[in-house]
Amino acid sequence: MSERTEWAHANYDTDAMIETMKRWYHVPVLSVLVAFMLWVRVQAYEAFVGDGGITLSGVDPWYHYRTTTYTVENWPRTMPYETFTNFPYGASVGHFGTLFDQLIATAALLVGLGDPSVETVNAVFVLAPAVMGALVAVPTYLLGARLGGRFGGLSGVLLLALFPGTFLRRSTVGFTDHHVAETLFMALAVLALGIALRIAERDKPVYEQLETRDFVGLRSVLLSSALAGFAVAAYVWVWPSGVLLIAILGVFFVVAVSLDYAFGESPDHVAFVGATGLSIAGVLLLFSVDVRGFAGSTTYSLLQPALAFAVAGGCVFLAWLARRWERRALDDRLYPAAVGALVLVGLGVVAVALPGLFDQLTTNLARVVPIGATDTTLTIAEAQPPENATAHMFSEYGLAFFTAMAALAYMAAAQLLGRDRRADHLLIVVWSAFLVSSSLAQVRFNYYLAVAVAVLNAYLVGRAVGWAGLSAGSASVLDRARGLEGYQAMVLVAVALVLLGPLVPPLASGTVVAAASQSGPGDDALTWEGSNEWLSEHTPPQGTYGGAGDEMALYGAYEPPEDGDYDYPEGAYGVLSWWDYGHLIAVQGERASVANPFQQNARAAAAFFLADDERRSELLLEALPAERAVHDHSDEELRGIVDGRTAQQGGEEVRYVMIDDAMAGGKFSAMTRWSGPEYAMYLDEREVRVAEGETATLRGLGENYEATTLSRLYYDDASGMEGYRLVHESPETTQFVTVAVQNGDGEWRTVFVNREYTLALQYRLQQLVENPNLDVVDTAVFDVREESAVKTYERVEGATLVGEAGPGETVTAQVELTAESSDRTFTYTQETTASEDGSYELTVPYPTEEGLGPEEGYTDSDVVAEGEYTVTAGEETTTAEVPEEAVYAGETVEVEGGTPDEDGPADGE
Missing domain, CATH: 2.60.40.3390 (Immunoglobulin-like)
Structure with a gap:
């Protein structure tokens, strides 16, 4: 072979390799970003698994651990009914024991070759959120690439990898809650719908093709729409409250069909995707129904498939209406207004004909609109709106949130003005708008918004790259970059600095790596672990109290009762605490909790702890098996309920009461929101010594607080009470203080009442004194108390x-x-x-x-x-x-x- 020939072959191989890299460079880059996201999220692994045990972040992951463990033993079946919570009724598992738990259980079975050890299950369970969190990068890239090209898609994933806020915290090891799976499957559902819409715009399916059975011409649209419907159903299978996405899609299809017709295009194309996809989703969701009627969105009832079928039917109706509108030669521009009026009329009909369904729709609407949250909802930390929306969004995303909002406004304007109209772009606009609203209503929904912010910035980067001429023609970004003008380079650098600057040092106060490394087990779980372990070892197993012999299996398969009220066997009993701790009692303590984080029996628990008379607190518990809403009954009414109990109800007793430091301190005000009276009624003013020889009239705990059942049990060790004996208290103690501050004018005022004297509180007091803008010159601590962190009483x-x-x-x-x-x-x-x-x-x-x-x-x-x-x-x-x-x-x-x-x-x- 000649030298010229050898050179040609070598040069050809090099050119081919370069061309391959140009075509596929995004794959290794995306792989590196996914690997980085996974590494960031697994740093704290050893803090959660060790010595054959497991610790978790937060409270809800403990219940997922219970349902996942059950599924490992009974795969593929999830827990049919839960008897170890919501005593004395039992509970539908709802948004626990879903596809999320099945996926983790399946992974554990695969890793354990069909018979995983406890250690294997623990390891897989702890790692699951980190793996799912890293995988969110894939649909994020694909969504971003559809809007802003491959370079834009990679830019979006880079931002996602650097976001230090809610999405990161909900996807690190140990935070094994369904939130990260929601994010992954919602992104997949939106991606699948976007693809189906793009195919529909390309193939332009119409109703006549169905009449002529032109399934060959409809094959691509039918297949992509069916896959989109499956993706939507999968998302709802992860979280039943994901029915909210179906409602969002309903809004999208109304807007999309109306705009199509108003701009002189056939609405059949978009309506075809909605009718097919949501019908498939509705059919699939029928298999998940385990509660009759239109129950709450946290359970699988007829609500989910009914809403899917309603959106599908709505798409068909809108397409039919457009054809009738055209035949009557009515003004195209009036069509959207007519559709809006019909939607309002339809909602009115639902409100009258199906009030249960309408109530569920309005209840879920409150989740995504930053107004109308109830006082009880606001007692949930993750369900509160941000105090300062601007500051909060900056802490979550840096400047990327604000650039995303600019991109969102530009995309929305383009769709409304008819420039570069694309249904998949409109889907991103509607979806992102709802996510912004929901994140302003409840801070937790930022784990969704992170993907939308990344995708919108991918669109922005794509526009910037296109403006710079880097994506023109068929040349690659690298090829075009060689001829980049100076001002164009400066603009691209400025975009990069704006997006990445606040997320990386030196501008960032901390890195995503540092934020993830600081994750650790939840304080509640650590505080309660010893007391719950004692509970499981030193109290009778469920079903054996008083010598009864029908022990209830902790992971037994209990059939759902027809009336929603489980008949517990003789010897079963409940453990009452505040609802925050119900899952810990059920999983760590292996006993049936009364109130739980589903907020079941929360009002009854609040009424019990706030009762100012032992007889009333006893009546509340005795009436509970026969009346769920015991909190709003008088003593006389409660006595009537107790006297009318059946023998079955009379045997379903609450036997233990557990109280911790947070209930006596910071959580007490939350209890007052559930049953009243308001928190201020438990405070009095009195003379307090604030300095040597100096007193002031200050607000502190009053007689009403001291008279509560909670205070008498926690602070007085049940002294003077007849039916409660302390049986265990944790060796760890908590100090409580009430704090007042003095301003420059010498006036004193109370700032903290009966708060746990933690390092965080000490730091806040230090900040009060050191901040010159607050005009605080001195502090005084009074009403100092110290008690065990957790106390357990037996009735x-x-x-x-x-x-x-x-x-x-x-x-x-x-x-x-x-x-x-x-x-x-x-x-x-x-x-x-x-x-x-x-x-x-x-x-x-x-x-x-x-x-x-x-x-x-x-x-x-x-x-x-x-x-x-x-x-x-x-x-x-x-x-x-x-x-x-x-x-x-x-x-x-x-x-x-x-x-x-x-x-x-x-x-x-």
């Missing part, structure tokens, strides 16, 4: 001490107790007044003799008496032994006559 009948004393004499019973877990000694005190004939009765919840435990169906209490009860009546003192059996059975214990007490009555604590 018991109580033993009744009976005896004789002088008529009208005050009778006091006291017993010294030690909580062994915290090595704390305290005194329980009960008091009464003898009747006119000298007899008295005192009901006490603590035994002085123990011997029962979980094997007998009772509690192995961690709190033990240091001796007998000391009973004092007038000047006489005697002692009384109280067997544990008497406390459980409500038996009477006779107190023998006493002897004069030279030292006087015993002092209580």
